[in-house]
Amino acid sequence: MDPVEYEMLRHTWFPVARVADLLDGVAGGAILGEELVVYGEGRDVTVAEGFCPHRGVALRLGRTRDGALECPYHGWRFAGGSGRCTRVPSLPPGREGTRAALRTFPARVAYGLVWSCLAEPSLPFPELPVGIDDTWQLAAGEPYTLGCGMRQLTENFRDKAHFPFVHANTMGDVSKVVNSYRIARDGWQLGWSSSLRSEDAPDEFAEKFSHRLDYHITLPMFASIRVSSPSGGRRLVAQMATPLTADGLRVRQFWLVGVDSAAAAGGAELADVLAYERQVFEEDHPIVENQQPIEAPLDLHSQLHTPADKFSITYRRVYSELLERFKERS
């Protein structure tokens, strides 16, 4: 990975674990090769270096005791928030002191996920698109670990031309033609809308049978689609990609689904939306794990494009601009 990109991503918020996956209050995670441990409860979580400073045991194997993280090997305890060591059980009574502490990182809970950042965040925390508010029900799907780059996965998420080929089983017979579309940009956010209709819907009923798709991306990698159904309800699917390794060639894919109150009133169940999107993602995985290069190239001349790829081209351009901006500032 380009050193400027590596540095920029160290200053970027990424999800590291799903709240639901904190077993005994503890979960493991990683960003750019830095192994992390997440510990705590509810919104009160700490993200710290992943290995015990005593003998280097992976702290994700530990458990929480009174809000502190207990190492599974010799029971050293590390406080929530500060990471300070508060107990070394092998010391005789009265000799509890140690100056040891875990290195901690910024931590935040949002959308059922614990987020962190390896260095002072240089971009605002990514919000869901406008209109996805507290009236929506949200759920986080189980994360996947994939052998592909963050941008490759982000581009796949918005690529509409692959639907009839990769998703014939889940999406049915959708149109292969991608009509031209306009991309709206607001700072580091991109959005555009399109519709998806069944190939066999007659033209005069196109509107009635069409789902409206509102795409949204907050760079570098927080992507979502809000699908408005012809009958009125809306649902959401969002994807985030966390680079796990320093070379950026392995990622953890986090994802969310949501339904608005109209969809819920119409009988839409979060569990069904999760099951459907899980199937869609699993159809994508053999594709995104078998692309060369493993990360989407920023050099626009190194691949061929069609007008349907307008989003990818814009994304790569704006991503390059984001890198430039970061370089100027640092």
Ligand code: FES
């Ligand atoms: S390795 Fe963690 S307490 Fe000894």
Ligand SMILES: [Fe+2]
């Ligand atoms: Fe896909």
